[in-house]
Structures are given as C-alpha cells and as structure tokens.
Amino acid sequence: MRARPTHAPLNAEQRRNYLLTVANGSLVMMGFTFIAFDSILAGLAYELTESTLCVGLLVTGASIGWLWPQLLVGNRIEHRERKMPLYRATISARLGAMAVMLVAVLVLSGAPALLYGTILVCAIVMSSAGGVCSIPFMDIVAKAIPAEHRSMLFAWRRLLGGLLGFFAGLIAARVLSDNSPVAYPYNYAVIIGCGMVGMGVAYFSFTRVREPIEPVESKPRPFTEFLRGGFALFAEDRDFRLLYFFRVFHSLGLMSQILLVPFVMDVFGAHVETTGLFAATMALAGGLSSMVWGRISKRFGEVWTFRVATALLVLTPLSMLTMAVLAGHEVTRTWIAAHYLWVCLFLLAAYTGGRCGTDMANMVYLMSMAPSEKRPIYMAMMNTLSAPLVLFPTLAGGLVALTSYGATFAVSCVCLVLALAVAFGMSHRRI
Numbered sequence: 001m002r003a004r005p006t007h008a009p010l011n012a013e014q015r016r017n018y019l020l021t022v023a024n025g026s027l028v029m030m031g032f033t034f035i036a037f038d039s040i041l042a043g044l045a046y047e048l049t050e051s052t053l054c055v056g057l058l059v060t061g062a063s064i065g066w067l068w069p070q071l072l073v074g075n076r077i078e079h080r081e082r083k084m085p086l087y088r089a090t091i092s093a094r095l096g097a098m099a100v101m102l103v104a105v106l107v108l109s110g111a112p113a114l115l116y117g118t119i120l121v122c123a124i125v126m127s128s129a130g131g132v133c134s135i136p137f138m139d140i141v142a143k144a145i146p147a148e149h150r151s152m153l154f155a156w157r158r159l160l161g162g163l164l165g166f167f168a169g170l171i172a173a174r175v176l177s178d179n180s181p182v183a184y185p186y187n188y189a190v191i192i193g194c195g196m197v198g199m200g201v202a203y204f205s206f207t208r209v210r211e212p213i214e215p216v217e218s219k220p221r222p223f224t225e226f227l228r229g230g231f232a233l234f235a236e237d238r239d240f241r242l243l244y245f246f247r248v249f250h251s252l253g254l255m256s257q258i259l260l261v262p263f264v265m266d267v268f269g270a271h272v273e274t275t276g277l278f279a280a281t282m283a284l285a286g287g288l289s290s291m292v293w294g295r296i297s298k299r300f301g302e303v304w305t306f307r308v309a310t311a312l313l314v315l316t317p318l319s320m321l322t323m324a325v326l327a328g329h330e331v332t333r334t335w336i337a338a339h340y341l342w343v344c345l346f347l348l349a350a351y352t353g354g355r356c357g358t359d360m361a362n363m364v365y366l367m368s369m370a371p372s373e374k375r376p377i378y379m380a381m382m383n384t385l386s387a388p389l390v391l392f393p394t395l396a397g398g399l400v401a402l403t404s405y406g407a408t409f410a411v412s413c414v415c416l417v418l419a420l421a422v423a424f425g426m427s428h429r430r431i
C-alpha cells in the first residue's frame with residue numbers, strides 16, 4: 001500500500017460547510033438509532049407478526065424506497081446549478097412519515113397487522129423522500145468539501161453519530177425493558193419521538209450549508225437520452241462496472257444480518273429489550289471504526305478500505321453459522337444460551353465496523369470517479385441499478401423458511417468472499 005500525498009487545509013467557508021455537514025450526519029445517526037430498522041423496529045415487527053419474512057420485508061421496503069427515485073431525480077436536477085432547494089423540499093415528507101408512525105403506534109396497538117402495515121408504509125415513504133434528497137446531498141457535499149477531505153468528513157460524521165447513537169441505544173433499551181417506566185405502546189412512541197427530534201435538527205443543520213456553484217449541463221436532457229448515458233457508463237468505465245458487481249455480492253453477503261434478532265429470539269429466547277443494546281453497540285462500533293476507515297481511505301485510498309472492511313465482514317455470517325450449528329447440539333446449545341448476548345454484541349460490532357468501512361468507501365469512491373458535470377448520472381445510475389439488491393433481506397427471510405438459519409448464513413459467507421475478490425480487481429481513482 002502506498003500512501004497518498006498530503007493536501008491543503010480547508011479555508012473558512014469550507015470549514016463552516018464541513019462542520020455543518022458533520023453535525024447533520026451525527027444527529028441523523030443518533031435519530032436513526034432510535035428507529036433502527038434492522039434492530040429496534042425489526043424487534044417490533046417480529047413481535048407484531050412472528051414472521052421473519054415480514055422482518056425482511058420491512059428492511060427491504062425501507063431500503064428500496066431510498067433507491068427507486070434516483071434516476072428521475074438525477075435527470076431533473078442534472079442541469080440545475082443549485083441542488084439545495086430539492087433537499088429542503090424533502091424534509092417535511094420525512095418528518096411527516098415519522099409523525100404518522102408515532103401516532104399509529106399509539107392508536108393501532110390493538111391491531112398488530114394494521115400497525116405493522118402502517119409502519120411498513122411509513123418506512124417506505126420516509127426512505128423514498130431520503131432517496132429523492134440523496135443526489136442533491138451528495139452533489140452539494142462533493143462541491144462544498146474538497147475531495148481529499150471527504151473520507152475524514154464521513155469518518156467524523158460516523159464517530160460523533162456513533163457516540164450519540166450509543167447513548168440513544170441505551171435509552172431505547174431502558175425504555176423497552178421489563179422495568180421500563182413507560183408501558184407499551186407508549187414506550188415505542190417515546191423512542192420514535194426522540195428519533196424525530198434528532199433528525200429534524202439534523203436536516204436543518206444541512207440546510208445552512210452554503211452551496212458552491214460548479215459547471216453543469218447547459219440544458220435538460222430527455223429522460224431516454226439521460227438513461228442511455230447511464231447505461232453507457234458500464235461500457236466506458238471498468239471501475240464503475242466493478243463497483244456495481246461488488247455491491248451485488250456485498251448485498252447478498254449482508255442479507256442474513258437482519259436475521260440475527262429473530263434468530264436469537266427463536267433459538268435462545270432473547271427479550272425485545274436486547275434490540276436496544278444491539279442498536280447501541282452498532283452505533284458505538286460504527287462511530288469508533290469510522291476513524292480507522294477514514295485514516296485508511298485518506299492515506300491509502302478507498303480501494304484498500306473496500307478490501308479490509310469486506311474481509312472483516314466475512315467474520316459475522318461465519319460466526320452466525322457456527323452458532324447455528326452448535327445450537328443443534330444440546331450441550332453446546334445450553335452453553336451458548338447462557339452467553340449468546342456477548343457473542344451477538346461482538347458480532348454486531350464486527351458487522352457494523354465492516355459495514356461502516358464499505359459504506360464510506362462506496363460514497364467517496366463514486367464521488368471520486370465522476371466528473372462534476374456527470375456526477376448526477378453516475379450516482380443516479382449506480383443507486384437505481386442497486387435497487388433490486390435491497391430485496392435480498394426478504395430473500396434471506398424466505399430462505400430461512402425454506403431451509404434453515406444455518407444454510408442462509410452459509411450463503412452469505414460465500415457471497416462476501418466473492419465481493420472481496422471483486423474488490424481486489426478495482427483500481428484507485430485519482431482525484
């Protein structure tokens with residue numbers, strides 16, 4: 001690994017934008033910890049439906065909502081110099097969906113199926129609004145923050161967000177525990193309300209960023225022409241292709257993660273309050289590991305971040321597979337039942353640390369390969385074609401129903417090894 005050269009410090013305007021963007025990311029992470037789809041709301045969904053398929057559907061719905069609007073948004077804003085107005089327009093939709101979710105928990109607690117359906121719809125609406133704003137957000141960040149400082153920008157967002165999220169997770173665990181001063185369904189209402197406040201402040205912080213102006217397309221292109229330009233990227237840009245293939249295997253490898261909560265509930269009788277501890281652990285691990293990934297990315301490049309982080313991710317499904325196998329024997333099952341919580345917390349820390357690294361590398365690498373005037377089409381095409389990948393958590397829930405937890409964990413192991421092989425084929429994109 002060869003280190004990158006040092007770069008110039010930020011000027012006053014860039015530093016202001018940097019700090020506001022860090023504040024935005026930190027508070028968003030804290031807010032999402034209160035309503036984490038893969039832990040807290042996964043636990044609620046499983047309590048309401050007792051179905052791993054419904055848990056997978058919730059996570060999938062939240063993910064696909066983020067991705068489907070990308071091409072439409074990219075085409076609409078490609079020629080616009082300022083992207084901030086669209087970001088501002090999405091705030092009410094996201095906060096409104098959370099408000100409906102909060103009210104539904106209070107009003108529909110006696111109708112589990114209807115409450116689950118409402119939470120699912122709200123998750124999709126909330127993430128769809130996030131998908132609309134993601135291209136404006138990434139374009140503004142790419143313009144406002146010099147390329148050599150972006151990896152540490154996302155590292156600081158995750159570090160501070162992880163610390164805040166850790167305490168948010170502890171609060172959630174307390175509110176959801178048997179000794180909670182707040183009874184069901186008010187406990188979930190409190191948690192969702194806290195998340196709503198945190199994210200509201202986060203969104204406002206980013207609206208204060210001063211958006212620079214860069215060259216853009218002179219006029220809007222017809223959607224079909226825009227789409228053809230996106231598909232042409234696969235033929236023209238080898239690293240663009242490899243990044244997409246990496247995402248495919250990476251998503252297949254991570255699909256079994258959403259099964260951890262149902263797995264420990266089914267096999268070891270875990271209580272729902274453990275989801276708060278899970279969320280806290282994930283937030284803390286993501287925050288602390290982000291500084292490591294930020295340093296690796298800044299010093300050696302995003303490609304090495306992909307490689308090291310993916311190697312770490314293999315550990316999680318491999319360990320879950322081992323637990324599933326050992327749980328099939330009475331002696332080892334009894335031992336694991338007494339210690340599973342600490343094992344799960346370690347696995348979640350490893351998973352979150354690795355996922356933090358690959359997520360950070362994904363964002364910075366994609367920004368680095370795209371010329372400023374083509375940035376919307378690069379981002380929109382990659383994210384749109386990634387939309388089917390979010391069906392994999394539902395696939396994982398279905399695989400468990402058809403086969404077993406162990407078989408599903410084994411598939412994830414193989415796919416992460418394939419993702420690692422793709423990462424070793426990527427080349428470093430010089431800024």
